[in-house]
Each structure stands twice: as structure tokens, then as C-alpha cells.
Amino acid sequence: xxxxxxxxxxxxxxxxxxxxxxxxxxxxxxxxxxxxxxxxxxxxxxxxxxxxxxxxxxxxxxxxxxxxxxxxxxxxxxxxxxxxxxxxxxxxxxxxxxxxxxxxxxxxxxxxxxxxxxxxxxxxxxxxxxxxxxxxxxxxxxxxxxxxxxxxxxxxxxxxxxxxxxxxxxxxxxxxxxxxxxxxxxxxxxxxxxxxxxxxxxxxxxxxxxxxxxxxxxxxxxxxxxxxxxxxxxxxxxxxxxxxxxxxxxxxxxxxxxxxxxxxxxxxxxxxxxxxxxxxxxxxxxxxxxxxxxxxxxxxxxxxxxxxxxxxxxxxxx
Numbered sequence: 347x348x349x350x351x352x353x354x355x356x357x358x359x360x361x362x363x364x365x366x367x368x369x370x371x372x373x374x375x376x377x378x379x380x381x382x383x384x385x386x387x388x389x390x391x392x393x394x395x396x397x398x399x400x401x402x403x404x405x406x407x408x409x410x411x412x413x414x415x416x417x418x419x420x421x422x423x424x425x426x427x428x429x430x431x432x433x434x435x436x437x438x439x440x441x442x443x444x445x446x447x448x449x450x451x452x453x454x455x456x457x458x459x460x461x462x463x464x465x466x467x468x469x470x471x472x473x474x475x476x477x478x479x480x481x482x483x484x485x486x487x488x489x490x491x492x493x494x495x496x497x498x499x500x501x502x503x504x505x506x507x508x509x510x511x512x513x514x515x516x517x518x519x520x521x522x523x524x525x526x527x528x529x530x531x532x533x534x535x536x537x538x539x540x541x542x543x544x545x546x547x548x549x550x551x552x553x554x555x556x557x558x559x560x561x562x563x564x565x566x567x568x569x570x571x572x573x574x575x576x577x578x579x580x581x582x583x584x585x586x587x588x589x590x591x592x593x594x595x596x597x598x599x600x601x602x603x604x605x606x607x608x609x610x611x612x613x614x615x616x617x618x619x620x621x622x623x624x625x626x627x628x629x630x631x632x633x634x635x636x637x638x639x640x641x642x643x644x645x646x647x648x649x650x651x652x653x654x655x656x657x658x659x660x661x662x663x664x
Contacts, residue, residue, distance in 0.1 A: 350593045351593065353593055354589070357590035358586075358605075359602065359605065360583070361583040362602045362609065363605070363606075364579055365448075365583055365610075366605065366607075366608070366609020367574070367609065367610070367613050368574070368578075368583075368610075369436060369610045370613040370614060370617055370618060371571040371575055372384075372432075372433060372444075372575065373618070374571055374618075375571035375572070378562060378565050378567060379565070379568050380546075380549075381437055382542055383546040383550070384433065384568070385425075385546075386539070387543075387562070387563070387572045388542075388572050388575045388580060389539040389580060390543055391572055392576045392577065393535045393539035395577055395581050396531065396535045396581050407528050412524070414533070416521045416524070417530060420517045420521065421537035422537070423514040423517060424511060424534065425534055425537070425542075425580075426537065426538065426541050427510035429538065429542070431503045431505075431506035434503050435500045435501075435502075435506075436500075437500070438499055438500030439501070444504055444610065447482075447501070447504040447505070448508065448606050450482060451512050451600050452479070452600040453475055453476070454509060454512030455512045455515045455596050455600035456471075456475050456600070458516045463520060463596060465519075465595045465596060470639065470646075471639070474601075474635065474640045474643065475601060477636040478601060478632060478635070478636020479636070481628070481632030482607060482629060482633065484625055484632070485607075485625055485626055488625035515599065518530060519596040526592075527585055527588035527591075528585060531584050531585045531588055535584075538580070547559070587599075590602070598640060601636065605637055608634065611626055611630065
């Protein structure tokens with residue numbers, strides 16, 4: 347296993363862990379502030395932090411001579427589409443349900459990466475991706491049977507987030523050869539800040555409540571959520587996502603999002619008192635096994651492609 351792969355895996359564990367707690371912070375904040383204003387505050391902080399890093403030279407980069415169109419396309423998918431769907435979906439469901447829906451991302455990424463990027467997963471990888479998604483389905487099915495049903499509109503909104511995230515993975519992977527992870531993240535944060543704050547301001551102007559626009563910032567819960575999501579989930583986690591996609595095939599990087607499901611369930615149980623049953627544990631084990639298997643057999647498949655003789659393929663005709 348080369349060093350780039352190891353770094354890609356560590357980045358995957360990092361962003362999935364940060365995202366796992368983000369649903370809990372989002373749910374806590376949305377009990378006190380409307381979705382668009384909350385997302386706007388979050389990305390305003392993220393844009394300020396990443397702009398500060400660039401201005402002070404902590405991280406050096408330059409977009410001169412590079413087309414912004416691909417980066418704007420990536421930013422449209424995520425954060426614009428993804429966070430519109432995700433935040434409104436979380437508002438109508440629970441943090442653990444939102445985390446479980448996100449585990450469907452790898453199956454969409456695997457299909458799209460085969461069609462668009464020609465990064466076809468091996469049969470073993472397909473099995474483990476399906477195993478991971480099955481773990482999510484088991485949790486969702488038993489949760490519904492035990493009275494933890496899902497709001498239909500919330501489910502549809504979260505599905506929109508899943509599709510947006512899958513398309514983002516493909517786009518970011520495709521353009522990773524031309525842009526650094528920081529360049530992609532920089533544009534994403536500023537597009538998110540401008541779009542969501544503009545949307546929030548327009549909505550509050552229409553409702554005549556613009557005077558109270560910054561009132562939620564006096565609420566400790568909202569402020570802590572903005573700090574966690576603006577710095578952790580936006581700047582750090584998305585840098586790790588883009589870094590991982592620059593080092594790993596899209597299908598392998600995306601499967602780490604299933605770890606987000608496990609962490610989001612645990613966060614909901616421990617910090618929000620959401621219920622935990624045996625099927626949560628069973629589903630979590632299947633998800634973890636799927637993450638391991640997808641990446642392990644991805645390594646084996648790549649090794650076979652690079653060293654066919656080690657894989658037992660002998661091209662010697664004598």
C-alpha cells in the first residue's frame with residue numbers, strides 16, 4: 347500500500363467522523379433558527395476562515411489562468427444543492443435517519459464512476475458496497491417497524507442530498523487533476539456563503555423580519571453549531587473530502603460516507619437521547635464491513651492491474 351493511498355484513507359476516516367457529528371449539530375441549531383439563515387451563517391464563517399488562510403499565506407494557491415467553470419459546477423452540486431436538500435431534510439427527520447440516508451451515496455457513486463470516470467469496481471467491491479447499503483436498509487426498515495417512521499417529504503429531500511453528493515464526488519474526482527483540494531474547497535465555501543446568505547436575506551426582506559437577521563447568533567447552541575459546522579464540517583472536512591478524492595477512486599472515497607452513518611447514530615443516541623436497538627448494531631457492523639471490504643478489494647484489484655504476474659496471470663507462452 348503506497349503512502350498516497352494511506353493518506354486518502356486517513357482523510358476518509360477524518361471527514362466521515364466530522365460529518366457524523368454534523369447532523370446532531372444541525373438538528374440542534376434548526377430547533378432555534380431557520381435553515382437558510384443557519385446555512386448562510388455557517389458558510390460565511392467558513393469563507394472567512396479559508397479566505398484568512400489564503401490571505402495570510404498559510405496555504406498558498408493561485409487560480410490565475412485557470413477556468414472557474416468546473417469549480418463553479420462542483421460548488422453548485424455541493425454546497426448549493428446538497429445543503430439545501432440536506433438541511434431541510436434533517437429539519438423534518440432525525441439526525442440518525444439523515445445519517446443513514448447518506449450511506450446510500452456510495453451506491454450512486456459506484457454506478458456513476460463506472461459510467462463517467464470508467465472506474466469500475468470489482469465484483470468483490472460491488473458485494474461490499476451492497477453489504478454496506480443493506481446495513482442501512484435494515485436499520486431503516488426496523489426503525490420504521492418500531493414506530494420511528496420517516497417523514498415522506500424529509501425522505502425525498504434527503505434523497506436529493508444523496509444524488510447531489512454522488513454527482514459532486516464524480517465532478518470533484520474528474521477535476522482533481524487540474525485543481526488542488528484547497529482550490530476546490532476555497533471556491534465551494536465562497537459560493538456557499540454568497541448563495542445561502544443572499545437567499546436568507548431575500549426571504550427575510552419579504553417577511554419583514556430583516557431587523558432580527560442576526561438575532562440567532564446570541565443563542566449559545568446556534569453559535570456552537572455554526573462554529574463546528576463552519577470550521578469543522580465545512581473547511582476541514584471538505585478539504586479532506588477533496589483530498590481523499592484526489593488520492594482514491596471515487597467509489598472507494600465515497601464509501602467512507604457510510605462511517606458517517608455509524609457516527610451519526612452514536613451521536614444521536616449519546617447526545618440527543620435518540621433510541622438505540624439491536625438492529626442499529628447489526629446494521630453498523632455491516633456498514634463497517636462494507637467500508638473495509640470496498641477499500642481492501644480495491645487495493646487488490648489495483649495490485650492485479652499493475653502486477654498481473656503476482657495475481658497468478660502468466661503471459662509466458664513457453
